Amino acid sequence: xxxxxxxxxxxxxxxxxxxxxxxxxxxxxxxxxxxxxxxxxxxxxxxxxxxxxxxxxxxxxxxxxxxxxxxxxxxxxxxxxxxxxxxxxxxxxxxxxxxxxxxxxxxxxxxxxxxxxxxxxxxxxxxxxxxxxxxxxxxxxxxxxxxxxxxxxxxxxxxxxxxxxxxxxxxxxxxxxxxxxxxxxxxxxxxxxxxxxxxxxxxxxxxxxxxxxxxxxxxxxxxxxxxxxxxxxxxxxxxxxxxxxxxxxxxxxxxxxxxxxxxxxxxxxxxxxxxxxxxxxxxxxxxxxxxxxxxxxxxxxxxxxxxxxxxxxxxxxxxxxxxxxxxxxxxxxxxxxxxxxxxxxxxxxxxxxxxxxxxxxxxxxxxxxxxxxxxxxxxxxxxxxxxxxxxxxxxxxxxxxxxxxxxxxxxxxxxxxxxxxxxxxxxxxxxxxxxxxxxxxxxxxxxxxxxxxxxxxxxxxxxxxxxxxxxx
Numbered sequence: 001x002x003x004x005x006x007x008x009x010x011x012x013x014x015x016x017x018x019x020x021x022x023x024x025x026x027x028x029x030x031x032x033x034x035x036x037x038x039x040x041x042x043x044x045x046x047x048x049x050x051x052x053x054x055x056x057x058x059x060x061x062x063x064x065x066x067x068x069x070x071x072x073x074x075x076x077x078x079x080x081x082x083x084x085x086x087x088x089x090x091x092x093x094x095x096x097x098x099x100x101x102x103x104x105x106x107x108x109x110x111x112x113x114x115x116x117x118x119x120x121x122x123x124x125x126x127x128x129x130x131x132x133x134x135x136x137x138x139x140x141x142x143x144x145x146x147x148x149x150x151x152x153x154x155x156x157x158x159x160x161x162x163x164x165x166x167x168x169x170x171x172x173x174x175x176x177x178x179x180x181x182x183x184x185x186x187x188x189x190x191x192x193x194x195x196x197x198x199x200x201x202x203x204x205x206x207x208x209x210x211x212x213x214x215x216x217x218x219x220x221x222x223x224x225x226x227x228x229x230x231x232x233x234x235x236x237x238x239x240x241x242x243x244x245x246x247x248x249x250x251x252x253x254x255x256x257x258x259x260x261x262x263x264x265x266x267x268x269x270x271x272x273x274x275x276x277x278x279x280x281x282x283x284x285x286x287x288x289x290x291x292x293x294x295x296x297x298x299x300x301x302x303x304x305x306x307x308x309x310x311x312x313x314x315x316x317x318x319x320x321x322x323x324x325x326x327x328x329x330x331x332x333x334x335x336x337x338x339x340x341x342x343x344x345x346x347x348x349x350x351x352x353x354x355x356x357x358x359x360x361x362x363x364x365x366x367x368x369x370x371x372x373x374x375x376x377x378x379x380x381x382x383x384x385x386x387x388x389x390x391x392x393x394x395x396x397x398x399x400x401x402x403x404x405x406x407x408x409x410x411x412x413x414x415x416x417x418x419x420x421x422x423x424x425x426x427x428x429x430x431x432x433x434x435x436x437x438x439x440x441x442x443x444x445x446x447x448x449x450x451x452x453x454x455x456x457x458x459x460x461x462x463x464x465x466x467x468x469x470x471x472x
Contacts, residue, residue: 048076049085056088065096083113090122099130117143121152128156151177151184158190167197183214192224201228219248223255230262238262253279257289264296272296287316291323303330314346321350328360329456333463337367355391356457359426362398366433375399390414394426404430421450425457428464441465 052075059068069092079085086105093102103126109119120139127136136156143153158173174190181187192207205228211221226241242259249255260275273296279289294309307330313323328343341364348357358381365374378399385392390410397404404427411423428443444461452458 049079049082052076052079052085053088056092060092065092066098068092069096069098083109083116087118087122090126094122094126094129099126102126103130115142115146117146117150124152124156128159147180149176149179151181151187153177155184155186155190158187158194162190162194165197167194170194171198185211185215185218188214189218189220192221196224196228201232204228217248219245219252219255222248223252223258226258226262230258230265235262235265239266251282253283253286253289256282257292260289260292264292269296269300285316287313287320290316291320294323294326298326298330303334306330318346319350321347324350325456329459332360332364332460335367337364340364341368355395356422356455358395359398359429362395363429363433366398390419390423394423397430398426398433401433417450417452418454421447421452422455422457424450425455425461428461432464 052071055071056068059071069089072089075085086109090102090105090109093099093105103123106119106123106126110116110123113119120143123139124136124143127133127139140153140156143150147153154173154177158170158177161167161170161173171191171194174187174194177187178184178191188207188211192204192211195201195204195207205225208221208225208228211218212225215221222241222245226238226245229235229238229241239259239262242255242262245255246252246259256275256279260272260279263269263275264272273293276289276293276296280293283289290309290312294306294313297303297306297309307327310323310327310330313320314327317323324343324346328340328347331337331340331343341361344357344360344364347354348361351357358378362374362378365371365377378395382392382395382399385395390407393407393410397407407423407427411420411427414420414423424443424447428440428447430440431437431443432440441464444464447458447461448465
């Protein structure tokens, strides 16, 4: 977005510079009321300025803002104090992430040109990037005193409300920004985005389509049209919009994530994996694409690949304990008991009230031939539990390795199908621990007959009943 901001400003200043230089043609120079020498000098200065700004635009089209800034080393001395040139230098520094330099230049422009709207608006963008709320607020107020409907000021206030998830207030300020500038794309984007989060899909859709009519190359507009379509289960349309956004901005992480999700929903697994793999290459230190791709690998029973992705998730975001849960399930299936236990221990650290984790940890200790640790661990957990609960009763029989007979009747009386399914699974796991394979499979089959796959144990039951359909 910063680069677009700079490119748009350069385009405006190129147009202005051309208009400025055009009246001073060589033939008209001698007839100018300033005299031919002054007119010719003005013409040459305008031409020099135009050429320099054009060189900035050309460089920015193929190079980075930081590289483009090097052109200022060749700036003619007579342009060193020019407002437009210094404005662009500040904007380019902003885009390059040189916030201190951008701020210093912009501040000098505001001092030399009190009340200048362009300098004030640029100052707001810089202060926002720096997180300087005091300066931002002061500049916004200065603009609003001159014009209560100033687009930049109202968009900034709208953005602040949006960041606080006050979408209704944000919408009001974005719409205010459009009063005197009805085609302002940033304000329209704010309106569309706020409407989307307020679940006013028709307003959002209409707004984003109007943006694309103004600027067919505006990738965020296509992206949000895709989100709206996906929310209405129009995944083919959503995917086509995401694809269009990627045509315009092929290395946008969010667009790749969205496109992968839409393709995955349509069971186009290869396209989804390809999109998320590219996202990973773009941001290898961010966990989300690993989580999505790992989940798809997991669903496709490509368990080794899933494990690698889940391990990256927990490495990059240790608080994302669901990945530990998935690792625990896969390691359990692979009969890698220690790794499974360690994964479920991480889950238990994050969610003490989920009985699944103590049950799995206890089970894994037994599978590691460490009955002492199994009983020691489960005993500590049991001391803190409600003795009248079904969860206590289940962990108790794992601790004692006996006394399971009354459990089936107690489970049948539970009101929650999800709770029933989980407890039937652990009853099966208990029999499996005893060596009663046939009895355990009967309980696993009962879990599957409930058709309620809302807990991770359901998948383990599937693997146990249908072992030929799983991957090791």
